[in-house]
Amino acid sequence: MTRIGGDVVVETLRALGADTVFGLPGQHALGLFEALRRADDLRVIGARVENNLAFAADGYARARLAADPDGPVPVTPMVVSTGPGALLTLASLQESRAASVPVLGISSQVPVAGLGGGRHGYLHELPDQQASFAGVVKSVHTVRAVSQVPTALREAWESAATAPYGPVWVEIPQDVLLAPASLPPITTATARPAPLDPLPELVEEAARLLGAAENPVILAGGGALRAGAHAELKALAEALRAPVLSTFGGKGVFGWDHELSGRSWLEDWHSTEFLAHADVLLVLGSGLGELSSNYREFAPRGRIVQVEADLGKLESNYPALGIHADVRLTLGALLERVPFRAADGLAEKAVGELLGKVSARLDAQDLGLERKLLADLRAAVPEGTQTFWDMTIAAYWAWSAWNPDGAPIHTAQGAGGLGYGLPGALGGAAATGGPVLAVSGDGGAMYGVAELATAVQHGLDVTWLIVDDGGYGILREYLTGEFGRTTATELARPDYVALARSFGVPAVQATSDNVGAVLAEALRTPGPGVVVLPARLKMFAPTHLEKS
Known part of the structure; x- marks a missing residue:
């Protein structure tokens, strides 16, 4: 059997460590999909729409990172065709970039002679497909000959796996994928991402500041979670007796019920003030952006030490002692230098007071339905079950309220696009074997409903909860709050139970009283399932109304 360029792609991916490829074929990618057919040791998982395919690859990588933070970086290949197929992945790759998820996008291209032209009349041809991706992914690579495939x-792969992790893009022309391959079989391609070590002088200064601090506090962001810095963070917090709050993207890197855990109520003014009151705030893997700074209301009164692998985010919002480095490596270096303090109960008392204020604030609002729902969902999820949340009011609550210990939470709040829940969970189920939970609103559900067919085809163990409030719920709240009325938020939608059953997926409608029990049963049942909850949720009151 003649080896072709597509075979060299597959051989290289296998040598680099891939065992699963997410793929949706197209005319220019036929050579690559023929090679995937021949590779019986690579699993290929499809999708119905390319943006959902990219979300699924993202979910697979996140699930692997959560399951094995000490393992190799799970760079996840995704293969699509030229032009329309490639462009449909952009919004999903924006989420992967914002959340530092290592996805390796591979696209076919028009034949080499047509690259950069846009005038040859090839189907799917663009004048410059690379340009569409350059501002979204970490790096773009173009192959023009079979011999360039392994190195590209x-x-x-190294780019995707270098801190900060992120998506990358490789384009391979149709004629390269189909060309006879004279290279010997590729078996030893090895990626060696360079470690991003902190500068010793900066570590020394950070250790001095933290050691002298009377009220040190740590804010752990998504960069700490992606770096797998769980153990190092716990050790440093206990050494300094420093409370730890987590950003929404960093949930799970520090124990939810640890005595020093201030949890994740970053849209609560008490949490914002708690962070601002620190005389030294150690920010780990966060740019202190819009959400983490409580919509720019955070006003620190002490020093900030910021450890960030993304150079562009370093001191981009607040002045700090900026350390451009991997969070885990930096924490290891700090642990060798900071003084260890005896526990005196003061930090634990401060954390207890903070969480008490948050609880009292919620108690003062009419939020019984929302708080009960989150508690019921959390109780229904078995230990070790990963969860994937779309941009919906239930997810906005989960950002703050979800206990991720034993139930890791993956959300689309990096870029904030709709449609992540189900396809992300399909990737998560492919990575872990399931069960996994997906949560969507009825608006976001329509973005990915076709992937119920994918769940059935691949036998993926995903339970999908659809909270049906008849529209784009959070936008309804925003518009009503700002203008007193809504526009274009109310939606006609299908009978989700009947629609799911038409795919051959078991489905049931729940109520707010029994949703916990119904969801628990669905998660115990192997294979895909759908639970629909008609409910109109609301958010807790915005902080600017409560500062006084």
Whole structure:
């Protein structure tokens, strides 16, 4: 059987460590999909729409990172065709970039002679497909000959796996994928991402500041979670007796019920003030952006030490002692230098007071339905079950309220696009074997409903909760709050139970009283399932109304 360029792609991916490829074929990618057919040791998982395919690859990588934070970086290949297929992945790759998820996008291209032209009349041809991706992914790589395939893929893999992780893009022309391959079989392609070590002088200064602080506090962001810095963070917090709050993207990197855990109520003014009151705030893997700074209301009164692998985010919002480095490596270096303090109960008392204020604030609002729902969902999820949340009011609550210990939470709040829940969970189920939970609103559900067919086809163990409030719920709240009325938020929608059953997926409608029990049963049942909850949720009151 003649080896072709597509075979060299597959051989290189296998040598780099891939065992699963997410793929949706197209005319220019036929050579690559023929090679995938021949590779019986690579699993290929499809989708019905390319943006959902990219979300699924993202979910697979996140699930692997959560399941094995000490393992190799789970760069996840995704293969699509030229032009329309490639462009449909952009919104999903924006989420992967914002959340530092290592996805390796591979696209076919028009034949080499047509690259950069846009005038040859090839189907799907663009004048410059690379340009569409350059501002979204970490790096773009173009192959023009079979001999360039191994090196291009290795460079792309290293880019994706270098802190901060992120998506990358490789384009391979149709004629390269179909060309006879004279290279010997590729078996030893090895990616070696360079470690991003902190500068010793900066570590020394950070250790001095933290050691002298009377009220040190730590804010753990998504960069700490992606770095797998769980153990190092716990050790440093206990050494300094420093309370730890987590950003929404950093949930799970520090124990929810640890005595020093201030949890994740970052849209609560008490949490914002708690962070601002620190005389030294150690920010780990967060740019202190819009959400983490409580919509720019955070006003620190002490020093900030910021550890960030993304150079562009370092001191981008607040002045700090900026350390451009991997969070885990930096924490390891700090642990060798900071003084260890005896526990005196003061930090634990401060954390207890903070959480008491948050609880009292919620108690003062009419939020019984929302708080009960989150508690019921959390109780229904078995230990070890990963969860994937779309941009919906239930997810906005989960950002703050979800206990991720034993139930890791993955959300689309990096870029904030709709449609992540189900396809992300399909990737998560492919990575872990399931069960996994997906949560969507009825608006976001329509973005990915076709992937119920994918769940059935691949036998993926995903339970999908659809909270049906008849519209784009959070936008309804925003518009009503700002203008007193809504526009374009109310939606006609299908009978989700009947629609799911038409795919051959078991489905049931729940109520707010029994949703916990119904969801628990669905999660115990192997294979895909759908639970629909008609409910109109609301958010807790915005902080600017409560500062006084």
